[in-house]
Each structure stands twice: as structure tokens, then as C-alpha cells.
Amino acid sequence: xxxxxxxxxxxxxxxxxxxxxxxxxxxxxxxxxxxxxxxxxxxxxxxxxxxxxxxxxxxxxxxxxxxxxxxxxxxxxxxxxxxxxxxxxxxxxxxxxxxxxxxxxxxxxxxxxxxxxxxxxxxxxxxxxxxxxxxxxxxxxxxxxxxxxxxxxxxxxxxxxxxxxxxxxxxxxxxxxxxxxxxxxxx
Numbered sequence: 001x002x003x004x005x006x007x008x009x010x011x012x013x014x015x016x017x018x019x020x021x022x023x024x025x026x027x028x029x030x031x032x033x034x035x036x037x038x039x040x041x042x043x044x045x046x047x048x049x050x051x052x053x054x055x056x057x058x059x060x061x062x063x064x065x066x067x068x069x070x071x072x073x074x075x076x077x078x079x080x081x082x083x084x085x086x087x088x089x090x091x092x093x094x095x096x097x098x099x100x101x102x103x104x105x106x107x108x109x110x111x112x113x114x115x116x117x118x119x120x121x122x123x124x125x126x127x128x129x130x131x132x133x134x135x136x137x138x139x140x141x142x143x144x145x146x147x148x149x150x151x152x153x154x155x156x157x158x159x160x161x162x163x164x165x166x167x168x169x170x171x172x173x174x175x176x177x178x179x180x181x182x183x184x185x186x187x
Contacts, residue, residue, distance in 0.1 A: 003043075003051045012038060013052070024102050025065060028054060032062040033071055037094070042075040042084035069101050092156045099148060107145055114138040 005013065013034040020030020031052050036043055049059040063085060066072040071094055075086040087094060118135050122128040151159060162169070 003047045005051055009035075009038060023098055024105065025069070028052070028058060029062045029065050032059065033066055036066075036072050036085050037087045037091075042077055042086050044080075044082045044084050046082065048085075070097050096152050099152060103145060103148075107141060111138065111141060111145075114141070 013031050016034030017027040017031035020027055020033070023030070025033075032048055035048055035051060045056065045059050045063060048054075048063075049056050052059075054062075063072065067074075070088055072085050073088040075084045077084050088097070114134055114137060118131055118138060120127075120131070122131055151162075154162065165172075
């Protein structure tokens with residue numbers, strides 16, 4: 001069974017391929033993910049290879065990578081011997097997993113390195129100054145990581161409400177500061 005992709009599906013899959021590199025995986029893996037997410041039925045590795053015009057080996061490697069990111073999972077189709085794949089959750093779950101995996105692969109090693117550098121004894125004043133800046137970077141990354149984890153924990157409904165507040169959140173915080181300090185703070 002050969003799958004034909006509509007112009008809409010083709011356009012979306014190609015764009016997700018380009019976005020994949022920004023999310024931490026290559027173009028082909030991004031295309032495979034888009035195809036699985038946007039397809040309304042479980043899809044086989046052969047259908048993916050045919051639809052994207054890529055080799056079975058390339059398809060297999062892409063599927064393994066997406067499974068390691070916990071973005072897709074195998075799905076049994078009764079009476080079929082082929083392996084089929086489906087998304088490993090809704091869009092919210094998938095987005096959270098991409099954030100989580102990127103944190104593990106990028107932020108955590110950076111935080112670990114920063115901690116080691118900050119704990120080293122500075123050889124001179126220049127190193128001490130550099131350590132001071134590295135501490136600022138560490139603290140900022142730690143705050144952003146904690147904040148993003150709190151946002152992830154809110155769930156889609158509360159996060160949607162928060163995003164709809166948008167700039168209103170900033171105005172509320174400024175109002176709170178005025179009430180507490182009695183000052184008119186300007187950024």
C-alpha cells in the first residue's frame with residue numbers, strides 16, 4: 001500500500017523537517033515525526049520510507065532516534081506482521097518531552113560544567129572575575145530551568161490561560177511592585 005501525501009501534508013512535513021534541526025534532531029527525523037503525528041492512522045516503517053522517499057535503513061534509524069526521545073511508540077495492528085508507529089502522546093506531551101530531552105542533552109551538561117568551573121580555585125583576579133560571570137550564567141540557567149519545569153507542570157489548560165494573559169502578566173507584576181514599594185518603577 002503506497003501512501004500519497006496531499007499538498008498540505010507535504011508542506012507541513014517538509015517544514016517540520018527544517019524545524020527538526022532547531023529542536024535537536026536532523027531534517028529526516030523531523031519529517032518522520034511530522035508524518036507520524038499528522039497521520040490519522042498508525043503508519044508502518046515502509047509507508048514512511050515510501051512517503052518521504054528515503055531508504056528503509058534511514059527510516060529505521062530515524063524511528064529509533066524518535067523512540068529514544070520518547071516521541072513515538074510502536075503500535076500493534078491485529079493481523080499485521082509489520083511494525084506500526086503512533087505518537088507517544090498528544091501535542092502537549094510531545095512538546096514537554098522535546099523540552100525535557102533538550103534540557104537533559106544541553107542544559108544539564110552545561111550546568112554541570114559551570115558548577116565545576118565555579119568551584120575551582122581561581123588562579124588570578126581574571127579567573128575570579130570570570131567565575132563571577134559564570135555564577136551569573138549558572139544562576140540564570142537554573143532559574144530558567146526551574147521556571148520552565150513549573151510551566152510544564154501546569155498542564156495545557158492553565159498554560160493556555162497564562163499565555164492568553166500575555167502582556168497583562170507584566171502589567172500585573174508592575175502594579176504589584178507599585179503597591180508593595182509605593183514607587184513607580186520603570187524598566
